[in-house]
Amino acid sequence: MKIFKPYELKSMRFFNVTADFVEEVLDTIWFDRDVEEVETAKYCYRPLFIKGSCPLPNHKGDRASFYMENSRNTSEPACNTFGCVDCNEYHVSIYDLIQKVVNCSYEEAVKRFADYCNVEIHLSEEDE
Numbered sequence: 376m377k378i379f380k381p382y383e384l385k386s387m388r389f390f391n392v393t394a395d396f397v398e399e400v401l402d403t404i405w406f407d408r409d410v411e412e413v414e415t416a417k418y419c420y421r422p423l424f425i426k427g428s429c430p431l432p433n434h435k436g437d438r439a440s441f442y443m444e445n446s447r448n449t450s451e452p453a454c455n456t457f458g459c460v461d462c463n464e465y466h467v468s469i470y471d472l473i474q475k476v477v478n479c480s481y482e483e484a485v486k487r488f489a490d491y492c493n494v495e496i497h498l499s500e501e502d503e
């Protein structure tokens with residue numbers, strides 16, 4: 376069985392499971408999510424962008440200011456990140472998001488997400 380490194384769970388391959396996790400565990404409601412779009416995006420390298428309700432604890436307001444994206448137009452490996460224009464948070468990883476919402480350690484956040492993805496993780500590896 377493959378043992379993943381934390382950064383690998385931020386790849387496009389985990390886009391849908393990440394969106395599921397954020398919806399089920401962090402209570403975000405996605406407004407414009409198209410699950411099949413991810414499959415298409417894999418082949419045509421379109422950036423993915425979905426909007427939803429913000430799970431961050433200090434969020435105020437109810438417009439769709441929260442988003443998850445995977446933009447493939449940078450030289451760095453594309454990864455899934457979150458942002459909220461009302462909270463002034465950008466390029467937040469799934470692990471940072473979990474830490475902010477449930478107030479836990481990085482290790483705990485990685486464990487929770489890896490468990491949800493049903494994969495084994497090698498935690499001593501430096502992330503990023």
Ligand SMILES: [Zn+2]
Nearest residue numbers: 429434459462
């Ligand atoms: Zn927010």
